Amino acid sequence: MLNFVDNQLNRVTMYRLVLYYLILLLGAAVLMSFAGILAYDPISMLFTIGLLLAACVFVNWVFATTYGVPANSESAYISALILALIITPITTIKSPTDIWFLGWAAVLAMASKYIVAINKKHLFNPIAFAVALTYFTTNQSASWWVGDARMLPFVLVGGLLVVRKIGRTDLVISFFTTVFVTMLLFSLFDNADLGSAIQKTLLYSPLLFFAFIILTEPLSTPPTRGLRIAYGAITGLLFTPQFHLGSFYVTPELAILLGNIFSYIVSPKTRLVLRLKEKVRLGPDIYDFVFAPNRKFAYTPGQYMEWTLGHNNVDSRGNRRYFTLASSPSEHHLRLGVKFYKNSSTFKKAMLSMEKGQEITAAQLDGEFVLPKNPRQKCVFIAGGIGITPFRSMIKYLLDARQRRSITIFYANKTVDEIVYKDVFDRAEQELGIKTIYTVTDTNNLPASWAGQVGRISPQLIRATVPQYKEYVFYISGSREMVDSFKAILKGLGVSKSQIKTDYFPGLA
Numbered sequence: 001m002l003n004f005v006d007n008q009l010n011r012v013t014m015y016r017l018v019l020y021y022l023i024l025l026l027g028a029a030v031l032m033s034f035a036g037i038l039a040y041d042p043i044s045m046l047f048t049i050g051l052l053l054a055a056c057v058f059v060n061w062v063f064a065t066t067y068g069v070p071a072n073s074e075s076a077y078i079s080a081l082i083l084a085l086i087i088t089p090i091t092t093i094k095s096p097t098d099i100w101f102l103g104w105a106a107v108l109a110m111a112s113k114y115i116v117a118i119n120k121k122h123l124f125n126p127i128a129f130a131v132a133l134t135y136f137t138t139n140q141s142a143s144w145w146v147g148d149a150r151m152l153p154f155v156l157v158g159g160l161l162v163v164r165k166i167g168r169t170d171l172v173i174s175f176f177t178t179v180f181v182t183m184l185l186f187s188l189f190d191n192a193d194l195g196s197a198i199q200k201t202l203l204y205s206p207l208l209f210f211a212f213i214i215l216t217e218p219l220s221t222p223p224t225r226g227l228r229i230a231y232g233a234i235t236g237l238l239f240t241p242q243f244h245l246g247s248f249y250v251t252p253e254l255a256i257l258l259g260n261i262f263s264y265i266v267s268p269k270t271r272l273v274l275r276l277k278e279k280v281r282l283g284p285d286i287y288d289f290v291f292a293p294n295r296k297f298a299y300t301p302g303q304y305m306e307w308t309l310g311h312n313n314v315d316s317r318g319n320r321r322y323f324t325l326a327s328s329p330s331e332h333h334l335r336l337g338v339k340f341y342k343n344s345s346t347f348k349k350a351m352l353s354m355e356k357g358q359e360i361t362a363a364q365l366d367g368e369f370v371l372p373k374n375p376r377q378k379c380v381f382i383a384g385g386i387g388i389t390p391f392r393s394m395i396k397y398l399l400d401a402r403q404r405r406s407i408t409i410f411y412a413n414k415t416v417d418e419i420v421y422k423d424v425f426d427r428a429e430q431e432l433g434i435k436t437i438y439t440v441t442d443t444n445n446l447p448a449s450w451a452g453q454v455g456r457i458s459p460q461l462i463r464a465t466v467p468q469y470k471e472y473v474f475y476i477s478g479s480r481e482m483v484d485s486f487k488a489i490l491k492g493l494g495v496s497k498s499q500i501k502t503d504y505f506p507g508l509a
Helices: 002-010 014-034 042-067 072-084 098-113 126-139 149-166 170-188 196-202 207-214 225-239 253-268 346-352 385-401 422-431 459-465 481-490
Strands: 270-284 285-292 304-308 320-324 334-339 359-366 379-384 407-413 435-440 473-477 500-502
Touching: 014 042, 014 149, 014 481, 042 072, 042 098, 072 098, 072 126, 072 207, 098 126, 126 253, 149 196, 149 207, 149 500, 170 207, 170 225, 170 359, 196 207, 225 253, 270 334, 270 500, 304 407, 320 346, 320 385, 334 385, 379 385, 385 407, 385 422, 385 473, 407 459, 407 473, 422 435, 435 459, 459 481, 473 481, 481 500
Parallel strands: 379 407, 379 473, 407 435, 473 500
Antiparallel strands: 270 285, 270 359, 285 334, 304 320, 304 359
């Protein structure tokens, strides 16, 4: 069952999954309102949703046009639906004050992405920024009505899927742990009923929705595991209902805004506008895109970024994707290796049709799938298909730095024609002694001259090639199915979990 869920998650982007989740929550809320289960007028709820959608999309388009950047309609939809879940539906359309409040919240949420930004990277969670400012400017605030016991099943199930998709379990666990530990300490100090406090927090506060959606907003979370855990702890402390500074109690929106300040301080401040320098066909439906950045850019080999490409008639998968950098920091340009499919998204089609000089935006540098700090640590790299890109980045860096490391690479493809970056890996074998084992799985189309391995990378092949494999750290890069398969294989070989690193980033689909 879990594999089925993973397969379905891989078919949608991270942002698309969040959008579906929000639609599910609002759809359930409208139906329960019609049934009298929720104490809201369903017509008012639909009106509120419609008004917020229209306002967010329009304001987002105005700012995108003004600043000359691609308008991300998907982001506007998500922002509008989140606002609809935390601002109480207006009970009458006769009140201009309520309509003004909704419109003003939409304007602030969209504006924060463009105006409250440093180096084109927004500082605060847009929703938290909007509802905090509405309180100070209109004296109206968000009720966070989604934190209702009757909404709990929908919030919980969908939220867990979102967290699994984006790989931020560490952040959410840190947040929950801090909240409940802080509640425990307060209950001991105040001699209060801890069980009752936890029950009220789970059933009648936005704790779960806040953790699954607000806390994990990608552009305002730190990039590494340790920093994410710290971010979750700081925000969890501030979110805890009992936490206060004198007579001042921190609201959910203020908790995330204060956490955002920490996140910004410790995160890379990166947003690049790049021009296509060259597009090279590497194999069947595989292309290398070489981009010239608009300024100097530092990163670690193996990291990834979020790429935004404005284009017409955007399909349901949106205009953003995550790609690992195939280039090395020692190179002057950024390089992406991209695989295209018959039913590619409009993003992929637009990317394939890019002309020299055309612009694309890259932001949100992230990823811990990088070389070990200890150069004496022995490593095995396992790549499937286009999953070879982070290894190209690492090996090219080692070549340019003339740094020898004990590394063995297993590189699997369906056909010989799909093997890419062979020149880099062959050079690494000659100059650094880094050996690459090439294997192909389609035995019906093997060229007569093929001298590599045939079939899948097996436990037997690993043991034969790397007899002392238990001394190595294993890096696995490829599809989720491929990564999970090799994790199971390595576990069967007796390799500990701490010796396995996998290349995962949100929005792999």
